[in-house]
Amino acid sequence: MSTPRRSPPKRRGRAASLALLAALAGCAAPPAPSPAPPARxxxxxxxxxxxxxxxVCPVRRSLPPTPTPPRRILERGELVAGVDPSDATMSHWDAQTQRFEGFNIELMLAVASALWPGDDPRARLTFKAVPPGQGAFTMLEKGEIDVVATSLTASCERARRVLFSNDYLDxxxxxxxxxxxxxxxxxxxxxxxxxxxxxxxxxxxxxxxxxxxxxxxxxxxxxxxxxxxxxxxxxxxxxxxxxxxxxxxxxxxxxxxxxxxxxxxxxxxxxxRSCAHHRDENCTWFTDEPHAFAFHLTEGRELTSFVNHVLAQPRTATVWQQAHDRWLAGHRDRGMPSPGPATTRWPPPDPTPTTPRPAD
Structure with missing residues (x-):
């Protein structure tokens, strides 16, 4: 059964910032200083x-992939993904198409297609706006969303609170x-x-x-x-x-x-410098940011493993490359990451412990 498409929630603070940004977009340079400071x-x-x-430490290990879809998601007939409505590359609300668009949206559509083959994946997906960073984890823990699909970095600290999929973007x-x-x-x-x-x-x-x-x-x-x-x-x-x-x-x-x-x-x-996953010498990265989808720590194991299965499929690699060409042209990663070694323990144990970097 198809679920109605939901409009993104209204947020006065965010709407004000976006409106101001839109007004500023017509200018070629920032406005000259004025006696009264601009509103923050x-x-x-x-x-x-x-x-x-x-x-922060990178997490490139996740649960073993499985082709078995989670029953609770199939029975509900809907996958609820938490997204950032203002992330121009990864997920944003498009006023013209009246729907969410972006790199992560394309990958979530691939997951929905694998869950319900033959159905319109957008009819099976519901997107909800979530706060940045760990702010989305509370919604995940309350059962308001099934997956956090923002531009989220996997870290050992965060792995104490959520499950991570395999790295899908370096x-x-x-x-x-x-x-x-x-x-x-x-x-x-x-x-x-x-x-x-x-x-x-x-x-x-x-x-x-x-x-x-x-x-x-x-x-x-x-x-x-x-x-x-x-x-x-x-x-x-x-x-x-x-x-x-x-x-x-x-x-x-x-x-x-x-x-x-x-x-x-x-x-x-x-x-x-942090350039191991950068594709050329012109590297300005100073951290390593493996991106992963996040799931409920105790109830999300089946969905995590299924998403890892979807990410490993050749057809998903094609979707990934097409979405990268469209939304992330100019991003200098080395391509779709290969999955790291699977683990059944969570948080995943570090197989090569390192001495913490001293403060500089």
């Missing part, structure tokens, strides 16, 4: 610097800055942002990584916390921060939305 989204805060890096954290009149970035890279205000969303690994970055000169960026990455983009264009730092795939979409911004071009200092 509610919840913006400066985060104290810390020597910690947030306890990315890394970098920085978006304002573009000068000649087209060059106002700041070449993270090394020039010591002492400068750099924004990221609350409850994300990005915020911790900004706080833990020390430049060659010894200065650290000043981390600024906002409710959502798109709030950071608005603040960047208003001159309230000097950079927005999060995953490259998200910032790629922001740069398309705001042509007066650009990604940095200079690599981080050598010991902070």
């Amino acid at each position: 989204p509610p919840g913006v805060a400066t985060v104290p610097n810390t020597d910690e890096t947030g306890g 990315s890394g954290q970098t920085v978006l800055v304002r573009r000068r009149a000649d087209g060059t970035p106002e700041f070449a890279g993270m090394e020039q942002l010591g002492g400068r205000r750099v924004c990221a969303a609350a409850n994300t690994t990005s915020l911790a990584m900004i706080a833990g970055y020390r430049t060659t000169g010894g200065l650290r960026p000043v981390p600024v916390q906002a409710p959502h990455p798109v709030d950071c983009l608005v603040m960047l264009r208003q001159g309230q921060v000097d950079g927005v730092s999060t995953d490259d795939n998200i910032l790629l979409g922001f740069a398309r939305m705001a042509p007066d911004t650009t990604l940095v071009t200079e690599a981080p200092r050598p010991e902070r």
